[in-house]
Amino acid sequence: MTRRQLATYIFFGVVVILFAISVALKGFFVTFGAFLTLAIFSFLYDDNPYYKFAEHLFVGVSAAYWMCMGFWGTMVPNLFGRLYPPMVGPVIPALKDNPSDPFMLIPLILGIMLLMRLSSKAGWISRWALAFVVGTTAGLNLVRYLRSDFIQQISSTAMPLYVTNSAGFSLGETISNIVIFIGVMCGLIYFFFSKEHKGAFGAGARAGVIVLMITFGASFGYTVMARISLLVGRMQYLLDSWLGMIG
Amino acid sequence: MRRTFPILITVVVGWVLIVADFIPHKPFGNLGDDFALYFDIIAVFAFILGGGNLFRIHLTKVQKKKKDWPFSIVTLGGFIVMLAAGLFKIGNPGGIQGDVAAVGSLFNDMYMQIFTPLQASMFALLAFFVGSASYRAFRAKTTEATILLIAAFIVLLGRTPFGLWLTSGLTGDMSFLQLPNLTDWIMDVPNLAGQRAIMIGIALGVISMSLRLILGVERTYLGGDSD
Numbered sequence: 001m002t003r004r005q006l007a008t009y010i011f012f013g014v015v016v017i018l019f020a021i022s023v024a025l026k027g028f029f030v031t032f033g034a035f036l037t038l039a040i041f042s043f044l045y046d047d048n049p050y051y052k053f054a055e056h057l058f059v060g061v062s063a064a065y066w067m068c069m070g071f072w073g074t075m076v077p078n079l080f081g082r083l084y085p086p087m088v089g090p091v092i093p094a095l096k097d098n099p100s101d102p103f104m105l106i107p108l109i110l111g112i113m114l115l116m117r118l119s120s121k122a123g124w125i126s127r128w129a130l131a132f133v134v135g136t137t138a139g140l141n142l143v144r145y146l147r148s149d150f151i152q153q154i155s156s157t158a159m160p161l162y163v164t165n166s167a168g169f170s171l172g173e174t175i176s177n178i179v180i181f182i183g184v185m186c187g188l189i190y191f192f193f194s195k196e197h198k199g200a201f202g203a204g205a206r207a208g209v210i211v212l213m214i215t216f217g218a219s220f221g222y223t224v225m226a227r228i229s230l231l232v233g234r235m236q237y238l239l240d241s242w243l244g245m246i247g
Numbered sequence: 248m249r250r251t252f253p254i255l256i257t258v259v260v261g262w263v264l265i266v267a268d269f270i271p272h273k274p275f276g277n278l279g280d281d282f283a284l285y286f287d288i289i290a291v292f293a294f295i296l297g298g299g300n301l302f303r304i305h306l307t308k309v310q311k312k313k314k315d316w317p318f319s320i321v322t323l324g325g326f327i328v329m330l331a332a333g334l335f336k337i338g339n340p341g342g343i344q345g346d347v348a349a350v351g352s353l354f355n356d357m358y359m360q361i362f363t364p365l366q367a368s369m370f371a372l373l374a375f376f377v378g379s380a381s382y383r384a385f386r387a388k389t390t391e392a393t394i395l396l397i398a399a400f401i402v403l404l405g406r407t408p409f410g411l412w413l414t415s416g417l418t419g420d421m422s423f424l425q426l427p428n429l430t431d432w433i434m435d436v437p438n439l440a441g442q443r444a445i446m447i448g449i450a451l452g453v454i455s456m457s458l459r460l461i462l463g464v465e466r467t468y469l470g471g472d473s474d
Binding site: 031032034036037040041043044050052053054055056059060061062064065066067068069070072074078079090091093101107108110112114115117118124127128130131132135137138139140141142145146150153154156157172176179181182183184186188207209210211212213214215216218219221222223224225229230231234237 | 265332
C-alpha cells in the first residue's frame with residue numbers, strides 16, 4: 001500500500017466517523033445535506049469520488065423529481081382526470097364527477113408514440129409526437145413573438161426624443177430616451193450581417209457592440225450576485241443548520 | 248409515412264394555431280389553449296422517456312461494468328427511491344390523496360435535504376467559476392471586456408449597502424453618480440436598449456424559423472433517416 005493510498009483511507013475513515021457522530025446528533029437528512037454540499041464544493045480542489053457521488057445522485061434524484069411532479073401535477077389531473085374522471089376519484093375526489101373528454105385521447109396516443117423512441121424498431125413512430133410538439137411550438141410562438149417581442153419592443157422604443165414634463169424640459173429623460181433609441185438601433189445594426197460593417201454602418205455596429213457589452217456586463221453582475229447569494233445560503237446551512245454555530 | 252406524415256402534422260398543426268389566433272371563434276376558439284395543454288401532457292411523457300432512457304443507460308453501464316460504474320448505482324438508487332417516494336406518496340400525511348410535495352412526506356424530505364442542497368451547491372459553485380472567468384476577461388485587456396467588467400462592477404457594487412456607503416458623499420447635483428443610482432440608470436437605459444435589440448433579433452429568428460417549420464422547409468428535427 002502506497003503512502004497516498006494510506007492517506008486516502010485514513011481521510012475516508014475520519015470522514016465516516018465524523019458523519020456518524022453528526023447523524024447521531026443532528027439526524028440523517030441534515031448530515032447528508034451537509035455532506036452533499038461539501039462533496040459538491042470539493043470539486044474546487046479537483047474532480048474526486050465525493051463530487052462524482054453527489055453529481056450522480058443529483059442526476060438520478062432530479063430526473064425522478066420532475067417525473068413525479070409531471071405525473072401528479074399534469075398527467076393525473078389533466079389527462080386521466082379529463083379522459084376518464086372516475087379513474088382519478090380515489091386520488092383526487094373533486095374530479096371524479098367531471099364530464100369525460102374523449103379528445104384527451106390525442107395527447108395520450110401521441111405521448112405513447114413518443115415513448116416508442118425507446119424501441120429500436122418502432123422508434124420512428126415517435127416522430128409523429130415530435131412533429132405535433134414542433135408544430136404547436138411554431139404555431140404558438142410565431143404570433144406570440146411577433147406580438148410581444150417584435151411589435152411591442154419596437155413600439156416601446158419609439159419614444160419622444162425631446163421630453164417635457166410639468167416642470168418644463170427634462171434633460172435626464174431626454175438623454176435616456178435618446179440612449180435607448182440609438183442603443184436599440186445600433187444593437188440591431190450589429191446583428192445585421194447582410195451588409196459589411198464598414199463606414200457609417202460599421203460605426204453603428206461598433207456602438208452596438210458597446211451597448212451589448214454593457215448589457216452583458218449588467219447580466220453578468222446580476223448572475224454573480226445570484227450565485228454569491230446561493231453560496232451564502234449554503235454557508236448558512238453548513239454553519240447554522242448543521243453545525244449550529246450561528247445564533 | 249416516416250417523414251411525410253410528420254411533416255404534414257407539423258404543417259397542419261402550425262397553420263391551425265395561427266388561424267385560431269386570428270379567428271377566435273368556433274371551431275378555432277380554444278384550440279390554442281387545448282393544444283398548449285396537449286403539449287404539456289406530451290412534455291410529461293418526454294420526462295418519462297428521459298427517465299426511462301437514464302435508467303437504461305446506467306443499468307447497461309452497471310451490467311457491463313463500464314468506467315465509473317459504481318456511481319451509476321448511485322444514480323439508479325437515487326432515481327428509484329425518489330420515484331417510489333413520489334409516485335406512491337410514501338410517508339405522506341394526507342395519504343394517496345395528499346399533495347405530492349406535502350411537508351412530512353419522504354418525497355419532500357428528499358427534495359429539501361438532497362435535491363435542494365445539490366442544486367444550490369451546484370449553482371453556488373459557479374460563483375467561483377464566473378469569478379475566474381471575469382479575471383480572464385480582465386486579462387484580455389480589450390475595450391469590450393473592460394466595458395463589460397466596468398458595467399458588471401457598478402451593478403455588483405450598486406446593489407450592495409457597501410456601494411451606497413462608498414458613494415454617499417455625492418449629494419445634490421452629483422447624486423446621480425451614487426452607485427445605486429448609476430446601477431438603476433444602467434439597468435433601465437443602456438441595458439434595456441441592449442436587451443431590446445437582442446429580443447427583437449430573437450423574435451425575428453423565432454418567426455423565420457416558425458415559418459420555415461410550418462411551410463415544411465425545415466425538416467432537420469426529423470433526423471437523418473429516409474422513408
